[in-house]
Amino acid sequence: MHNLPEAFARQMQDMLGADFPAFESALSSPPPVSINYNRAKLSAHAHSGEPVPWNPTGRYLSRRPSFTLDPLFHAGAYYVQEASSMFIAYLAAHIQSERPVDFALDLCAAPGGKTAILLNQLPESSIVVANEVIKTRYAKLRHNLAKWGRSNVIAAQADSKHFAPLKGQFDLVLTDAPCSGEGLFRKSPDAVQEWSEGNVQLCSARQGRILDNALPLVAPGGYLIYSTCTYNHYENDGRVRQALSAHDEFELAAVPVPQDWGLTATECGYQFFPHRVKGEGFYVALLRRKEANAGVRAPKVALSYFAPAPKQSRQAVAHWASLTDDDWAVLATPKQGLYLLPQRAMQMCSALAKALPRVDPGTPVGTLKGQQLVPAHELALSIHLSEDVPRCEASEEEALSFLRKAPFMPAAAKAKGWHLMTYQNQGLGWAKLLPNRLNNYFPNELRVRM
Numbered sequence: 001m002h003n004l005p006e007a008f009a010r011q012m013q014d015m016l017g018a019d020f021p022a023f024e025s026a027l028s029s030p031p032p033v034s035i036n037y038n039r040a041k042l043s044a045h046a047h048s049g050e051p052v053p054w055n056p057t058g059r060y061l062s063r064r065p066s067f068t069l070d071p072l073f074h075a076g077a078y079y080v081q082e083a084s085s086m087f088i089a090y091l092a093a094h095i096q097s098e099r100p101v102d103f104a105l106d107l108c109a110a111p112g113g114k115t116a117i118l119l120n121q122l123p124e125s126s127i128v129v130a131n132e133v134i135k136t137r138y139a140k141l142r143h144n145l146a147k148w149g150r151s152n153v154i155a156a157q158a159d160s161k162h163f164a165p166l167k168g169q170f171d172l173v174l175t176d177a178p179c180s181g182e183g184l185f186r187k188s189p190d191a192v193q194e195w196s197e198g199n200v201q202l203c204s205a206r207q208g209r210i211l212d213n214a215l216p217l218v219a220p221g222g223y224l225i226y227s228t229c230t231y232n233h234y235e236n237d238g239r240v241r242q243a244l245s246a247h248d249e250f251e252l253a254a255v256p257v258p259q260d261w262g263l264t265a266t267e268c269g270y271q272f273f274p275h276r277v278k279g280e281g282f283y284v285a286l287l288r289r290k291e292a293n294a295g296v297r298a299p300k301v302a303l304s305y306f307a308p309a310p311k312q313s314r315q316a317v318a319h320w321a322s323l324t325d326d327d328w329a330v331l332a333t334p335k336q337g338l339y340l341l342p343q344r345a346m347q348m349c350s351a352l353a354k355a356l357p358r359v360d361p362g363t364p365v366g367t368l369k370g371q372q373l374v375p376a377h378e379l380a381l382s383i384h385l386s387e388d389v390p391r392c393e394a395s396e397e398e399a400l401s402f403l404r405k406a407p408f409m410p411a412a413a414k415a416k417g418w419h420l421m422t423y424q425n426q427g428l429g430w431a432k433l434l435p436n437r438l439n440n441y442f443p444n445e446l447r448v449r450m
């Protein structure tokens, strides 16, 4: 790791006192490696590794494997996730014990680690909106959401200010704010290089703007989780204090935490330090909107870009996805793209599509060619894919050839036509089997190049 910036070292000495040398030495030790298992794809007995105390699906690994060369990583069986930030799972469980979470918003979501946590922790009946403002990061978010395989999620690409029409609509808003990244110094030397006191102030001001946009979106009695991966007062307690004084309809919510977890209680929340927990630096505070002025859910608005798909398209999709009529909506775009979304998410989807520049609902399932569906890559990773879709199980070597788009013919290939290529029964992508070759539909841009 690079030498610590002087002003940062001073700040940490003031904050930690006699503990500073332990903090400094933790920064020179190797960062722990941890993953979050996908609850919908792997059963509990498949989870190996030391548990992360605050997340039932979090595990530490004893070493860092090459994730790129693990087909299960590409199948979305787990997400490589820093351990401290998995505390969001504990908070989501706590909130649910207080009130149902029908609608959650992850306002600053890319690349999607915490959306994956919310989707793992909340029941399938919850609808999660995952938003990211930056286009390239939005693409990464959508790719990770596809790997997670859920349809109870709506992706959105917008600045937080565009959400204003959705006032009071969310039981939970997660604001994992862009920050100066002091907590990531051990993992990312770039963060050390980019750090300055000026940047801390810029981050703090931006967080203030994002919080001012985020807080009104919380339903009465609902919660806002504010988190950063930094230590300084301006972006953490100081930021939360200012938000509370500008929005007096909010109060701090108490979250009881076992003492032996090593978290440090601060004025408004909790701080994770790498010398006290097995994880990186992280800050979190939980705010609750007081119960006055009971809110109303999003008013029904007409779907603008998306329309319910015609019967024929729905029938085509029903061959590929396990649909029950009342629960599932199949939506169509003007370009004939078809999407699978829980019926109960329709109203929220309409309201979002009206307010935001870009919305991508649920799971893209494919496009129609004549009467036939050409399946989308996302459908291959979906947990709602029909059991009736033909599968072709690959060995590890075959799975890697498939992910590299190298020519190969799987030993298990028997029938012709569309097949889901699987590895350890987890979908990787689509292949069309022909008598003497395989057409590989794994997306070029995702191809493994190692």
Ligand SMILES: C[S@@+](CC[C@H](N)C(=O)[O-])C[C@H]1O[C@@H](n2cnc3c(N)ncnc32)[C@H](O)[C@@H]1O
Binding pocket: 107, 108, 109, 110, 111, 112, 113, 114, 115, 131, 132, 133, 134, 137, 158, 159, 160, 161, 176, 177, 178, 179, 210
């Ligand atoms: C700390 S990162 C989020 C990490 C993510 N929650 C995860 O766990 O994978 C903060 C994100 O907020 C996004 N962001 C910055 N300004 C924003 C704004 N005004 N509205 C929404 N998102 C914003 C950044 O582009 C960045 O991707």
